[in-house]
Amino acid sequence: MKLSKGNIFLFMGPAVILVLAVFLYPVFRTTAMSFFDVREIISPVHKWSFVGFGNYKLLYKTPLFITSMKNILKLWLYCGAITMFLSFLFSIALTTEIIGKKFFRALVYLPNVVASIAIGYMWLFYVFNNQFGLFKTLFSFLKLESLAQVQWLSSNYIFYSMSIAFIFSNVGYYMMMFIAGIEKISSDYYEAAKIEGAGVFQSFFKITLPLIKGVFATAAVLWTSRTMGFFALAQVFTGIKTYTPMLYTYIVLFGTEFSSTANNAGLAASSAVTMTLIVIVVSTIIQTLIKDENHEG
Amino acid sequence: MKSKLVRCMILLGVIALLATPVFAGGSAESKDVVADDGSGLQAKLEYWSSWSANEPQALILEDAAKDFNKLNPGVKINFTFNGRDNRYLTASAIQSGTKVDMMDANADNISALWRDYIADLSPYFSKTYPTTNGKPFLEELMPSMTKLSLALFDDKYVFIPFVPQAFMIFCNKGIFEEAGVTSYPKTWDEFLGTCEQIKRAGYIPITSDNAYNTSWFGYYVTRLIGDDEASELATDPQAWKNPKVLEAAKAIEELARRGYYDPNIASNTYPNGQQSMVINENIAMYINGTWLPNEVATTTPDGFKWGSFAFPTVPGGVDDQTAGAYSTYGISVSNKTTEQEREAAFAFAVHLTTKFDQAFADDANIVPVNVNSTWPEDLLEAREVLFGYSTRYPAQTSLTKGANSKQIILDAAQKLMGGLITAEEFVAQASRF
Numbered sequence: 001m002k003l004s005k006g007n008i009f010l011f012m013g014p015a016v017i018l019v020l021a022v023f024l025y026p027v028f029r030t031t032a033m034s035f036f037d038v039r040e041i042i043s044p045v046h047k048w049s050f051v052g053f054g055n056y057k058l059l060y061k062t063p064l065f066i067t068s069m070k071n072i073l074k075l076w077l078y079c080g081a082i083t084m085f086l087s088f089l090f091s092i093a094l095t096t097e098i099i100g101k102k103f104f105r106a107l108v109y110l111p112n113v114v115a116s117i118a119i120g121y122m123w124l125f126y127v128f129n130n131q132f133g134l135f136k137t138l139f140s141f142l143k144l145e146s147l148a149q150v151q152w153l154s155s156n157y158i159f160y161s162m163s164i165a166f167i168f169s170n171v172g173y174y175m176m177m178f179i180a181g182i183e184k185i186s187s188d189y190y191e192a193a194k195i196e197g198a199g200v201f202q203s204f205f206k207i208t209l210p211l212i213k214g215v216f217a218t219a220a221v222l223w224t225s226r227t228m229g230f231f232a233l234a235q236v237f238t239g240i241k242t243y244t245p246m247l248y249t250y251i252v253l254f255g256t257e258f259s260s261t262a263n264n265a266g267l268a269a270s271s272a273v274t275m276t277l278i279v280i281v282v283s284t285i286i287q288t289l290i291k292d293e294n295h296e297g
Numbered sequence: 298m299k300s301k302l303v304r305c306m307i308l309l310g311v312i313a314l315l316a317t318p319v320f321a322g323g324s325a326e327s328k329d330v331v332a333d334d335g336s337g338l339q340a341k342l343e344y345w346s347s348w349s350a351n352e353p354q355a356l357i358l359e360d361a362a363k364d365f366n367k368l369n370p371g372v373k374i375n376f377t378f379n380g381r382d383n384r385y386l387t388a389s390a391i392q393s394g395t396k397v398d399m400m401d402a403n404a405d406n407i408s409a410l411w412r413d414y415i416a417d418l419s420p421y422f423s424k425t426y427p428t429t430n431g432k433p434f435l436e437e438l439m440p441s442m443t444k445l446s447l448a449l450f451d452d453k454y455v456f457i458p459f460v461p462q463a464f465m466i467f468c469n470k471g472i473f474e475e476a477g478v479t480s481y482p483k484t485w486d487e488f489l490g491t492c493e494q495i496k497r498a499g500y501i502p503i504t505s506d507n508a509y510n511t512s513w514f515g516y517y518v519t520r521l522i523g524d525d526e527a528s529e530l531a532t533d534p535q536a537w538k539n540p541k542v543l544e545a546a547k548a549i550e551e552l553a554r555r556g557y558y559d560p561n562i563a564s565n566t567y568p569n570g571q572q573s574m575v576i577n578e579n580i581a582m583y584i585n586g587t588w589l590p591n592e593v594a595t596t597t598p599d600g601f602k603w604g605s606f607a608f609p610t611v612p613g614g615v616d617d618q619t620a621g622a623y624s625t626y627g628i629s630v631s632n633k634t635t636e637q638e639r640e641a642a643f644a645f646a647v648h649l650t651t652k653f654d655q656a657f658a659d660d661a662n663i664v665p666v667n668v669n670s671t672w673p674e675d676l677l678e679a680r681e682v683l684f685g686y687s688t689r690y691p692a693q694t695s696l697t698k699g700a701n702s703k704q705i706i707l708d709a710a711q712k713l714m715g716g717l718i719t720a721e722e723f724v725a726q727a728s729r730f
Contacts, residue, residue, distance in 0.1 A: 010307055040385075042392050063730050064701050130564055131573075153564035155712055238507055238566075240708040251700050254385045255409070263385075263410075 027276075034269035041253070041265045048266075055270035065271065068243045071159070075244075076227045079163050079170075084219060086171045091178035092204075105179070109172035116169060120236030123165040128152035155239060162237040166230075174219050181215030182208060217290035221283045228279050245275050339371035340641035344399040345390070346376060347383040347626065353591075353661030354460060361653040365645050368427075372641045374399075384410055391631065399642045401628045405692060407456055408449045415629040419454045421643045428651040437651055439666050441686060442625045448689070456627025457646040460657065461664045463683040464512070464586045464622035464693055469574065470602035472500050472581045481606035483618065485548070488609045492557040501580045503552065504559035506570030510710040511703075512584035513552070515694030516622075518545035520614040524690050531699035531706075537728035541613075546713065546720035548611070553716040563715025572596060584608075586693075587683075590675035591662035603675040607682045620688035625666070702730040 034055055036048035059065050094105050111119060127134040130151050139148035152161045189207050198206070231246040253268040344362075348355040355378050362374040379386050384406040391397050391414045400411070407415070422435040422443070429437055435454075442458035473491075476498035482488035492502040505512065519527040522541050529536035536542070552558060559565065559580060561573070571589060574580045575597040583589075590603050607618040628649075630642045654667035662673045664683075672680045697703050709727035712718045718726065 007304070010304065040388060040392065042389055062701055064705065124566055129569070130561060151561075151564040153566050154715065155563065155708055155717070157564075238704070238707075240704055243704060254382075256697065256700055256703055 030269045031273055033266050034273045036266045038265040038269070040263060043265065051266065055264070055267045056274075059267060059270050059274065064243065065245065065248050067240060068245045068248045071242065072228065072230060072244050074159070075163065075166070075230060076224065079166050080220075080223050080227070082163075083167050083170050083174060083223070084216075086167065087174035087219075088178055090171065090175045091182060092208075094175070095179055095182045105176075108175055111169040112172040114169070116232035117236065119169045120165060120233045123161070123168075124153070124236055128161050153237075155241060158237055158239045159241040162233055162242050165237075166233055170226075174223070177215055177219050177222075178212065181212040185211050213290055217287055220286045220290070224282050224286070225279050228275050245271060249275075337371065338369045338637075338641040338644055340373075340398075340638040342372070342374045342398040342638060342642055342645070343396050344374050344376050344401075345383055345387045345397050346378050346400070347381055347402050348378055349380045350378040352378075354657070354663070357653055357656045357660065358649065360656070361649045362645065364652070365648045368648075369641070369644070372645065374645060387411070388414065391633070398631050398634050398638055399628055399646075400631070401459070401626055403692065404445055404449060404456065404458070404624050404627050407627055407629055411629060412450075414631055414633075415455050416632040416634065416639060417453050417455060418457070418630060418639075418643060421640075422454050426644065426647045426651070428648060434647055437667050437669070439668060441623065441683070441689075442666055445625060445689065446627070456629045457643070457650060458625040458627050459646075459650050459654075459666050461625040461666050461683070462586045462588060462623060462692065463664070463679060463686070464584070464690075465605050465607055465679065465682050466582050467585050467589055467679075468582045468604045468606070469578065469580065470604035471578070471600075472498070473604065476500065476581075481604075482609050485609050485611045489555075492552070492555070495581045496555075496557060501559050502557040503582045504565065504570045504574060504580045505562055505583065505711075505714060506565035506567045507707065507711060508567035509570070509584060509693070510707050510714065511696040512694060513714065514545060514549050514710050515696035516584065516608040516690075517548055517611055518542060518696075519690055519694055520608065520611045520616050520620070521545050523615045524620075524688075524695055528691075528695040528698060531695055531697070531702050534728045534730060537724050543720060543724050544613075545611075546723045549710075549713055550720040550723070553714055558714050558716070563711060563717060568592070575601060587664045587676055587679050590673070594662060603678075605676075605679040605682055607685065616688060619685055620690060621682065621686040622690040622692055622694050623683060623686060624692035699730070702727075705730045 033048070035050065035052060037051050037054070038048050090108055094101055094108075098104075130136055130153070133152075135150075135152065136148050139145075151157060185208065189211075190203055193203050193207060229246055230244045231250065234242050234244040234247045249268045249271040252271065253263060253265060255263055344358075346355065346358060348358070355376070359376060362376070366372060366374070383400065384402045387397055387400045387402070388410050402411070423433045425431055426434055435443060438458060439461060442461050443454065445458070446454045446456055472495060476495045478491050478494055482491045495502045503513070515527070518530070518541070521544065522539065526536070526539070530542065559570075559573075561569070565573075570583055571585065571593050574583050575593045578598070578601070590597070607621055610617050628646045630639055634642065650666055654665045655670045657663040658665040658670055658673050662675060664676060664679070665672060691698060696706055706727045709718070709723050712726075713720065713723040
């Protein structure tokens with residue numbers, strides 16, 4: 001069959017139409033909604049009342065939203081740094097010729113396969129429980145009394161507890177990305193370097209690192225967009241220090257079980273637009289700063 | 298030649314793919330034609346419920362519908378069990394044209410979210426039905442729950458109440474007896490004495506967890522200044538400047554200072570509080586709702602005795618123990634239903650709350666709404682408390698009503714009860730919303 005323009009459009013047609021309908025249209029509609037006072041998501045357009053930037057002004061004055069933004073910044077920065085570091089470490093270790101390479105890769109990736117909610121509750125109810133939890137039992141056994149006494153789920157520590165759970169479930173995903181990037185590097189480079197007399201560290205810093213810069217950029221962008229949608233673990237580890245913008249949007253839109261004080265879909269829309277803009281800006285900055293080196297193979 | 302045929306087939310495939318959404322969802326709009334066989338009620342009803350399919354309430358609903366269908370073959374009821382999200386799923390569905398005829402939710406949610414979608418059912422309440430023994434249906438139901446509809450909806454009956462709930466102090470009667478507490482405290486001073494007795498007997502007087510941390514402060518402050526003013530605390534940061542709010546906070550701080558709170562209270566995540574209470578059997582009191590014994594039923598040992606009493610009066614307070622937090626779930630009927638559908642829907646709700654009401658008590662340990670039903674043993678004392686209520690606080694006290702403030706107040710209350718902050722710090726932190 002000839003690959004003419006007509007055929008191309010025919011094959012792409014359904015996918016393109018679906019993308020436009022399911023992704024782009026809601027984005028435009030939500031952005032429009034953020035400038036109106038709207039009762040519910042599917043309120044017909046003639047029931048919207050224009051408020052200009054009113055929703056945004058209200059949003060940025062709400063302490064709960066500001067707190068959630070600060071929380072997500074901390075999550076993005078600290079958990080991001082630690083997750084990337086650990087993932088990279090594992091990827092280097094698991095691209096060498098060690099025994100059980102495939103087994104360890106699967107093991108590290110396993111938490112990523114389990115639903116976030118399940119992982120969250122495992123940490124919440126089992127690991128962090130301060131009467132019979134894993135940490136309490138382990139640290140008591142090791143006679144580390146001060147660590148055993150830590151109230152992991154109290155207001156002071158709950159952010160760190162949630163971060164541990166978050167990092168645990170994400171290391172595997174990014175490790176796989178880095179492994180793929182490292183394995184793409186042709187072994188010719190390493191052989192040539194060996195012949196020239198380069199050591200392990202020199203090979204790493206001069207060959208490996210520069211050639212997976214692009215993977216770092218992709219990982220950072222993915223991390224940003226996935227973190228902004230942080231919801232499941234925030235629901236599990238409820239608290240002010242673990243409140244996220246996604247959770248805020250959800251509560252504004254649907255209310256809590258007893259309140260439902262004047263739901264405002266327009267306000268929720270402005271929150272969604274804010275989150276999206278931040279992701280776009282941060283991703284663009286990351287991609288401009290880290291330029292991928294072109295290499296053959 | 299071959300490529301032209303392939304192209305045509307692909308084109309048809311694309312058209313078919315794009316056309317399916319148009320044809321697939323159509324049945325929601327069509328009204329089925331039900332043959333009139335002369336047996337009276339005729340309708341095909343869609344019921345959207347706040348229960349999950351595996352909860353006992355859902356099973357009872359299905360049993361009641363099957364039984365109702367035997368007596369009224371012309372009425373078929375189809376259930377969609379959405380879980381608690383039903384409150385907004387139904388609103389969205391109705392707005393987009395889906396046929397939803399009956400729906401249930403907590404009365405406060407019906408008031409906040411469904412006002413525009415539900416019918417006034419007042420005329421049906423004064424009629425008699427096959428299962429009401431010649432009395433008007435209204436007389437079958439707990440008066441406080443039907444009056445709730447009048448209070449929330451300008452003197453109109455817009456829902457049939459079922460699964461009522463009351464919020465009060467639940468206790469382990471075994472511990473009370475061991476500690477020598479012979480009667481439930483009625484005043485705050487008596488309450489402090491009770492806590493002291495329990496503590497001396499080697500037990501933990503009070504616990505809570507992060508789902509209900511506003512309850513102790515919430516009840517105290519509402520007793521002190523009344524519900525109208527207490528509701529402002531959820532929406533207006535300036536309301537926290539009232540010196541009586543600090544007074545209430547100090548009372549709670551005092552409980553923490555005296556060591557009456559569970560040492561784990563600062564890190565108790567739901568359902569740790571209630572589960573510890575029944576598993577370890579060393580905690581005496583926990584503010585919660587009448588759903589509590591059922592929620593912990595699988596882990597409660599035999600011989601565990603549940604007691605309950607109303608929150609005590611507080612010094613200088615405006616309300617006494619006749620005021621309390623309660624609510625109910627209710628079944629509403631869509632205002633888009635035909636007269637026939639409405640009649641059938643109401644008749645089913647009557648059947649559920651008369652013939653099947655005892656099943657809620659027997660099979661699910663739930664408060665029955667019918668005045669003739671026998672309450673579950675675990676809730677007999679709760680019955681006395683609820684029947685003593687004549688002033689209503691919103692479910693779980695007004696402190697939980699503000700979407701922007703709820704988590705902030707919860708967090709601050711948790712720290713106050715854990716002894717981590719002072720009453721002044723609590724007022725400052727809880728009002729920062």
